[in-house]
Amino acid sequence: MTAFSTHKSLACFGLTALLAITAATAQVASGTTGIDASGNTQREKAACTSGKTQQDKATCLTETRNAAADKRAGKLDNTSAQFAANALKRCDVFKGDDDKAACQARVTGRGKIDGSVAGGGVLREIETVVTAPDATPVTLEPQPQPQPQPQQQ
Numbered sequence: 001m002t003a004f005s006t007h008k009s010l011a012c013f014g015l016t017a018l019l020a021i022t023a024a025t026a027q028v029a030s031g032t033t034g035i036d037a038s039g040n041t042q043r044e045k046a047a048c049t050s051g052k053t054q055q056d057k058a059t060c061l062t063e064t065r066n067a068a069a070d071k072r073a074g075k076l077d078n079t080s081a082q083f084a085a086n087a088l089k090r091c092d093v094f095k096g097d098d099d100k101a102a103c104q105a106r107v108t109g110r111g112k113i114d115g116s117v118a119g120g121g122v123l124r125e126i127e128t129v130v131t132a133p134d135a136t137p138v139t140l141e142p143q144p145q146p147q148p149q150p151q152q153q
Helices: 003-028 041-050 057-072 080-093 097-107
Strands: 112-116 121-125
Touching (some): 041 057
Antiparallel strands (some): 112 121
16 A cells, blocks of 8 residues: 555545444534423423434333333422422532532522533532631622512603
8 A cells, every 4th residue: 555545545435433422413513302391291291202312212212211211100290399499409419518518509590500411511600718727717608699670761
């Protein structure tokens, strides 16, 4: 094999790999999963069969059937209170009070939030002030969240 054909083969391989990665990224980042939070089983099944979800058809239909069965049995709780409780439970892995408090602040929406699920992930950031052990004690007051002003008519 000549050097020219080797370079040509590598270039073709590189182009093919780049196109495959671009197509996969576009498919994942397309946005909607086709499943909504309404609990409408018929719409969810239609999304599964049309291929609008990010799961294979069999898995999607199984998950839809399981969710419908849980809903009928009263096991499915889609209230925001349940979501908030689940989010706070994730912070139980932290043993230190400071780490746990920072986690709770992040999951309750304080701090900076960037990104999206469709884009690959949500990053939550909170700043923590740490003083040196021999420093004078400092008291920090949390800043209130700005409240939306009513619009004048």
